[in-house]
Amino acid sequence: MYSFSLITLEDLQKIEYFSKFPGSQTSWIADWYHTFKKHDDNHFGADKKAYIVTAYEGNKLVALVPLMRLTRTYFKYFKLQFLEFLGQQWSGMGHDIIVIRKLEDGFVEELYSWIKRNISYHFLFLKYLPASSRLKSKFRFYRYAGAPFVQTSSFSDYERFRLKVYSRKFREDLRRTYRRIKRDGFKMEVEQHEIDEYSLAIIRNISASKTTDGKMDLYENKLKEDFHLKIYRQNPSKVVFIKFNGEAVAYGTLIDINGQRIGVDAAFDRKFRKYGVGIHCVDQVIRAGFEDNVQKLSFGLGMDTYKFQFTNCIEEFFMCYDFKIRLKSLLVLPYFHYRIKKMNRDVTAVMNRKKQQLKNEQKNNKTSKDKISFVESIEM
Numbered sequence: 001m002y003s004f005s006l007i008t009l010e011d012l013q014k015i016e017y018f019s020k021f022p023g024s025q026t027s028w029i030a031d032w033y034h035t036f037k038k039h040d041d042n043h044f045g046a047d048k049k050a051y052i053v054t055a056y057e058g059n060k061l062v063a064l065v066p067l068m069r070l071t072r073t074y075f076k077y078f079k080l081q082f083l084e085f086l087g088q089q090w091s092g093m094g095h096d097i098i099v100i101r102k103l104e105d106g107f108v109e110e111l112y113s114w115i116k117r118n119i120s121y122h123f124l125f126l127k128y129l130p131a132s133s134r135l136k137s138k139f140r141f142y143r144y145a146g147a148p149f150v151q152t153s154s155f156s157d158y159e160r161f162r163l164k165v166y167s168r169k170f171r172e173d174l175r176r177t178y179r180r181i182k183r184d185g186f187k188m189e190v191e192q193h194e195i196d197e198y199s200l201a202i203i204r205n206i207s208a209s210k211t212t213d214g215k216m217d218l219y220e221n222k223l224k225e226d227f228h229l230k231i232y233r234q235n236p237s238k239v240v241f242i243k244f245n246g247e248a249v250a251y252g253t254l255i256d257i258n259g260q261r262i263g264v265d266a267a268f269d270r271k272f273r274k275y276g277v278g279i280h281c282v283d284q285v286i287r288a289g290f291e292d293n294v295q296k297l298s299f300g301l302g303m304d305t306y307k308f309q310f311t312n313c314i315e316e317f318f319m320c321y322d323f324k325i326r327l328k329s330l331l332v333l334p335y336f337h338y339r340i341k342k343m344n345r346d347v348t349a350v351m352n353r354k355k356q357q358l359k360n361e362q363k364n365n366k367t368s369k370d371k372i373s374f375v376e377s378i379e380m
Helices: 026-036 107-118 158-165 168-183 197-213 222-234 270-275 277-291 305-309 327-364
Strands: 003-007 046-057 060-074 078-085 123-130 142-150 188-193 237-244 247-257 260-268 296-298 313-323 373-375
Touching (some): 003 107, 046 107, 123 142, 197 260, 197 270
Parallel strands (some): 078 123
Antiparallel strands (some): 142 313, 188 237, 247 260
């Protein structure tokens, strides 16, 4: 039998624990909540309230579950309360029960029963779960996202990695664009900097060119920028710049957590698109990972096509949901059920398509003998 109770964020910050997911780190949770608590829209939600659940077996703390209740409006009039992982609403990089000591098989059932009795909500939405999550014993899992990564520890050096993973066509793209860079009179340099006011000014300038392609400029949103700055301050971080004749034309920001390196943000100046500065920047980020002896380099959540040029591995993430028998829940349930099933189909289709593309490229890459490594989860 387990006992459960609620604690404050301040109490949580006094507890020492290990979590393999950045979004479950104490500082990450607190920074996220204090940054976005009063940011009300239908994505982040309104009326946010943290529910930090502690689980004890006897007098021993065995698990933590950082949750947040929020309100969203659907069909103009339906205000629904959602109970979710705190932080999954934006910039989530994996969430799960934080296990401190071994848990018995019935833990999730007891946790779920306590939550239903003690917290009011319409829907329970838990996202960015690894396939190994204990929540799978209670809930049906739906595919939700993927995170491409490079397992740098599997290769002796960058050159070995490049020959094994990069397709011949992609290696030629890197060589061809580099020849064009030199032919047009540019000297390409790679620089690494701490993330400070000097480098941030350059980052903001380059990121602004994303809007040319109809993409979001992160630094236009003050709250999102503030949160990223907190991430950089709380963790070992740096930025890799690609420069042409001394002018920065592309960047990638990185943080190191638990032996892995995570790409947080990247952009290139659209005026230099034809030179492939974006792919050269990511390639240099990978080189730096090998030089710094990181175990794993993650490109973060998202299955953007360009990421698969650099890797043959992807970590899958899932979601699960439940609801309470309440009038509003039952009225809206068919809509959510349809959307979740559609999302599962769409993400599965993308996963399968990417897997097939990687297999085809592997066949065409005569220098490679490695099998495609599609994993559901690995230890970080």
